[in-house]
Amino acid sequence: MTHAGDEDLDTLVLETHAVSWRYNGDWLRVEAHGRDGLRLRASPFPDRGDAAGALLDEPADISDPIVTRDGATARITNGRITAEVDLQGRVRFLNASGHVLLEEKWRQRDTISKFWTVGTDEVRTISALGLAGREFRVIEGVDVAQITVRFEAKSGERLYGMGQYQQPDLDLAGCSLELAQRNSQASVPFVVSNHGYGFLWNMPAVGDAHFAANGAVWTARAAHEIDYWITAADTPAEILRSYARVTGTVPIMPEFALGLWQSKLRYRTQEELLSVARDYHARGIPLAVIVADFFHWPVQGDWRFDPREWPDPAAMTAELKAMGTELLVSIWPTVDHRSENYPALVEKGYLVRAGRGLDVQQEFLGNTRFIDVTNPGARAFLWDTAKRNYRDKGVALFWLDEAEPEYSAYDFDNYRYHSGSVLSVGNAYPLHYAQAFYDGLSAEGETKIVSLIRCAWAGSQRYGALVWSGDIHSSFEAMRNQLSAGLNMGLAGIPWWTTDIGGFHGGHVDDPAFHELMIRWFQWAVFTPILRMHGHRDPITPPAEPFRDGVAQCDTGAGNELWSFGEAVFETLRGYADLRERLRPYVASLMRAAHEHGDPLMRPMFYDYPGDPRCWTLDDQYMFGPDLLVAPITAAGVRERSVYLPDGVWRDAWTGERFANGGDIAFAAPVARIPVFVRDGATVAEAFLRN
Numbered sequence: 001m002t003h004a005g006d007e008d009l010d011t012l013v014l015e016t017h018a019v020s021w022r023y024n025g026d027w028l029r030v031e032a033h034g035r036d037g038l039r040l041r042a043s044p045f046p047d048r049g050d051a052a053g054a055l056l057d058e059p060a061d062i063s064d065p066i067v068t069r070d071g072a073t074a075r076i077t078n079g080r081i082t083a084e085v086d087l088q089g090r091v092r093f094l095n096a097s098g099h100v101l102l103e104e105k106w107r108q109r110d111t112i113s114k115f116w117t118v119g120t121d122e123v124r125t126i127s128a129l130g131l132a133g134r135e136f137r138v139i140e141g142v143d144v145a146q147i148t149v150r151f152e153a154k155s156g157e158r159l160y161g162m163g164q165y166q167q168p169d170l171d172l173a174g175c176s177l178e179l180a181q182r183n184s185q186a187s188v189p190f191v192v193s194n195h196g197y198g199f200l201w202n203m204p205a206v207g208d209a210h211f212a213a214n215g216a217v218w219t220a221r222a223a224h225e226i227d228y229w230i231t232a233a234d235t236p237a238e239i240l241r242s243y244a245r246v247t248g249t250v251p252i253m254p255e256f257a258l259g260l261w262q263s264k265l266r267y268r269t270q271e272e273l274l275s276v277a278r279d280y281h282a283r284g285i286p287l288a289v290i291v292a293d294f295f296h297w298p299v300q301g302d303w304r305f306d307p308r309e310w311p312d313p314a315a316m317t318a319e320l321k322a323m324g325t326e327l328l329v330s331i332w333p334t335v336d337h338r339s340e341n342y343p344a345l346v347e348k349g350y351l352v353r354a355g356r357g358l359d360v361q362q363e364f365l366g367n368t369r370f371i372d373v374t375n376p377g378a379r380a381f382l383w384d385t386a387k388r389n390y391r392d393k394g395v396a397l398f399w400l401d402e403a404e405p406e407y408s409a410y411d412f413d414n415y416r417y418h419s420g421s422v423l424s425v426g427n428a429y430p431l432h433y434a435q436a437f438y439d440g441l442s443a444e445g446e447t448k449i450v451s452l453i454r455c456a457w458a459g460s461q462r463y464g465a466l467v468w469s470g471d472i473h474s475s476f477e478a479m480r481n482q483l484s485a486g487l488n489m490g491l492a493g494i495p496w497w498t499t500d501i502g503g504f505h506g507g508h509v510d511d512p513a514f515h516e517l518m519i520r521w522f523q524w525a526v527f528t529p530i531l532r533m534h535g536h537r538d539p540i541t542p543p544a545e546p547f548r549d550g551v552a553q554c555d556t557g558a559g560n561e562l563w564s565f566g567e568a569v570f571e572t573l574r575g576y577a578d579l580r581e582r583l584r585p586y587v588a589s590l591m592r593a594a595h596e597h598g599d600p601l602m603r604p605m606f607y608d609y610p611g612d613p614r615c616w617t618l619d620d621q622y623m624f625g626p627d628l629l630v631a632p633i634t635a636a637g638v639r640e641r642s643v644y645l646p647d648g649v650w651r652d653a654w655t656g657e658r659f660a661n662g663g664d665i666a667f668a669a670p671v672a673r674i675p676v677f678v679r680d681g682a683t684v685a686e687a688f689l690r691n
Contacts, residue, residue: 244598
């Protein structure tokens with residue numbers, strides 16, 4: 001960096017749509033990208049060109065920015081956001097009113113830490129700390145560095161989004177988040193601030209984000225350059241819509257998918273799966289989707305049904321369709337060395353490689369490697385195999401499990417993809433996994449594409465990613481965490497989200513305590529994007545043959561159908577499943593808004609009521625679309641809870657009782673009833689009054 005007093009060096013260049021800065025081999029570029037958005041890239045290495053990352057190459061809206069210079073400061077204004085860059089390459093961002101949104105944090109002995117004019121005074125802070133707002137620690141031998149970006153603290157700031165983390169915190173201010181993909185953790189690094197900006201860390205590198213009281217720090221463990229995008233707007237909804245315009249929106253959700261999805265670990269045979277679907281049909285319960293889970297294959301990486309248990313997949317899918325049910329098939333990216341596809345995948349270089357040790361990346365029921373979906377050839381191979389063995393036999397949906405991918409040891413520094421080291425590009429793996437099936441289905445003429453997937457990165461939504469929250473515990477504590485996870489996923493631009501109702505690990509079908517959890521979770525799930533039963537229920541049944549043909553076999557859990565927990569529970573769950581059917585038109589309207597604008601279906605209270613300060617503090621109730629206020633019960637034994645109603649007129653969804661003028665109310669919540677309120681005048685109220 002240059003020093004104070006070097007202002008005579010002309011390090012700034014004005015371009016039509018950008019401001020750039022160069023000095024001593026370092027470079028920085030701030031350019032207009034989309035409406036009300038700016039993209040910053042910087043590096044000490046030569047510019048490799050404009051890799052898009054999560055951003056679309058050509059966003060939906062293009063603005064005409066204003067680029068000017070005033071002495072030592074260059075400015076680029078794109079709609080409601082302005083960036084200022086000084087001769088030393090320091091940057092800050094302002095909104096249309098001139099208020100600072102985000103400012104790099106510099107603390108150096110002989111540089112002006114804050115050179116910006118505040119009123120009529122110029123604030124100068126000289127520090128011996130030697131901290132830079134942008135820091136590159138070059139990794140020897142490669143054109144990458146460990147990168148740190150620091151921003152000044154903002155008093156009273158609240159932060160939301162960032163994807164899915166297993167914690168109850170909705171407001172992320174004060175949180176430290178790992179930027180890495182793990183089972184039940186999805187790093188989607190887009191954050192929304194109550195100060196009127198949204199910020200995308202457009203870098204798939206493994207790293208961290210620290211939102212501390214003394215400033216925000218973003219790190220990447222290995223990257224070629226800094227790359228982020230920022231937008232300004234007056235409301236969270238406008239911020240999310242600007243973000244959707246530059247990263248894409250979800251496709252149209254198929255109409256059939258709005259109902260009940262049935263799954264368990266696991267239906268072992270074609271006949272067992274069909275018998276469950278027939279039972280739903282005989283009981284008159286509409287079943288949208290039923291799942292053939294993992295280990296329906298001979299060997300991991302074969303990506304086909306084992307004909308010994310699944311003799312006629314085409315007949316199976318045809319019978320299911322006749323009952324109004326679609327089949328969802330689990331795909332794992334793991335490849336056992338015994339798989340029929342292993343030799344070709346190795347020969348073509350389509351598998352993830354280890355930098356040291358054996359090329360065994362997961363050891364669950366076999367020693368396996370992951371297919372490298374960052375390689376376009378590997379994506380084509382995977383889809384071609386899935387098309388031949390599933391799609392051509394009538395399978396309409398795919399469940400993309402293990403999408404992080406889930407390494408047996410998360411040694412991110414040991415693995416390398418086609419697109420680079422996992423440290424530098426690893427977080428984009430789930431995006432490319434979804435892309436493989438989106439591209440394949442699109443080539444088949446499909447437009448309403450949805451793939452259930454266990455992880456996501458920024459931009460995954462445009463490939464039809466329906467993210468579920470992973471292998472979570474069957475407990476009220478886990479349920480509470482999922483509420484914040486789902487809301488923050490929506491604010492990170494991933495509107496399609498779901499959970500394993502009742503949790504995945506545990507839950508005995510005869511346990512009254514679990515029955516309460518199942519009811520509370522199911523009634524809440526009715527007001528989430530997808531209503532989906534799944535879990536590994538006790539008691540567990542071991543496989544009849546621990547090994548067959550030398551291949552380890554998988555166990556199965558107890559029943560997980562609506563009637564598996566006793567008659568009383570069944571009647572309650574069935575009533576809520578019926579309600580979901582009546583809510584279909586409303587849910588479909590929310591899905592259209594997600595497709596057209598990027599609006600999340602589940603959103604925190606402040607999304608619809610940004611002018612109400614109280615709504616920014618609420619983390620245990622939310623809006624399901626603009627008309628339904630939902631207050632889940634997330635603790636055992638609770639039969640009453642406080643609910644805050646924003647200003648206006650609300651009605652108890654179940655009784656029609658009217659509440660005016662907003663405020664806190666104590667609301668009765670017996671086990672069979674979740675507190676739900678309808679905005680006065682909304683037609684969705686009719687779905688409840690028929691209950």
